[in-house]
Amino acid sequence: MKKTFLYVPAVLLGIGIGGLGIVQVMAQRNAYTGGTNSTSYASPGWGMMQSFTGSNANSVQAMSKQQANTAMQNSLQDASVNKETNTITYSKQNVTIVFFAGPEEADGKFVVGGLVNPTIHLPKGAHVQFKIINMDSGMPHGIELTAANPPYSYMSMMQGGIYSGSFIPPLPEAQNDQYPVAASTFVVNQTGNFHYLCQVPGHAAKGMYGKMIVS
Secondary structure, eight states, X not given: OOTTSOOHHHHHHHHHHHSSHHHHHHHHHHHOOOOOTTOEEOOOOOTHHHHHHTOOXXXXXXXXXXXXXXXXXXXXXTEEEETTTTEEEEOSSEEEEEEEESOGGGTXXXXXXXXXXXXXXXXXXXXXXXXXXXXXXXXXXXXXXXSOOSSOOTTGGGGOOOSTTOEEEEEOOOBTTBEEEEEEEEEOOXXXXXXXXXXXXXXXXXXXXXXXXXX
């Protein structure tokens, strides 16, 4: 997304619900100098909201673009990608889903396996790792799995979450050809139709979300 996005509402939100949660994102971004994938720094949590969703995300690290592409390719080895229906189907019980957030070719969207905001199919009981890589040099992005259906409001992250651990707080924007990455794991122990979305205020409302079906 472009840097013309107004941060003031997000900052106010961070102060109101998480004690400077968004301010932490901005501070991490300003301090980040673009290390290797061994460089890590504290995940920029959203304070109180993180405890609501039960996030167990690891510390944020950094990847090169080549490393990010390799991670994406490896995650798709046991997946079926259908470009015509814009769907990705995982059939095994151990699944890693890599999300590129806000890449240049899909500004303000998620990309998985070359598909923009695909519908993702998972088997009930699967152990799932969400791995989000922020490819956007102008915006922080995170991810949350929710039972709330679109359309989403500006404050979409307050519309409900599902599965303990299916939440990763917003990552700092990419800098110096290094892309922040974090992961979190959970078990899809109930069937249904859900949605993954970016919980940064306004992002889901503008289309940064996709469907996830557990069956």
